[in-house]
Amino acid sequence: SQQGEEDPQALSIQEGENATMNCSYKTSINNLQWYRQNSGRGLVHLILIRSNEREKHSGRLRVTLDTSKKSSSLLITASRAADTASYFCATVLFSGGYNKLIFGAGTRLAVHP
């Protein structure tokens, strides 16, 4: 099973609406990161939230972290068609003798004009 799992798998909304994506993880973390991937492109780092932070903002993005529930959410406010992409959360896992970044399967967001 994955360290990070996003929910929902797919989300379809109209421009101007808010989009909320959730991420659950299994082990203790130092930080959690969110990335965005446009179709056929690489990932772009959006925001990092540390384990001692509860909320963080960056432009139209708002990330929350609840370490007691081992979950995080990414909120995109006033969505635009250009926000259409897949969104991944990533956490650090120490496994096999080294630290590695574990990505979930992602949430595919479609924003319709």
Place this chain on the structure above:
Amino acid sequence: DGGITQSPKYLFRKEGQNVTLSCEQNLNHDAMYWYRQDPGQGLRLIYYSQIVNDFQKGDIAEGYSVSREKKESFPLTVTSAQKNPTAFYLCASSIAPFRLGLDQPQHFGDGTRLSIL
């Protein structure tokens, strides 16, 4: 502009053939990574390198090989031993090797899509 360049964008492999994917970065990053992405899935780590002339296997290294002779270059070879190579391959880099307690976002190239002929 600084960034990571992957080439080619599309690659086709014949049965029994080895192919090499290029990854070059001019960000002066020490750490570099190769990931494999299958449709509808997250990324899985193939190999990573913390510094020049050093690299370590990730979760799915079988059938792949890498080298790190220069700081800016981390090529990935998909060998004939990899029986299911069709996937999207992503190269990434970060300032320093990924360690707990360090906030290190990874920077990604635009990927190479590998298919079987």
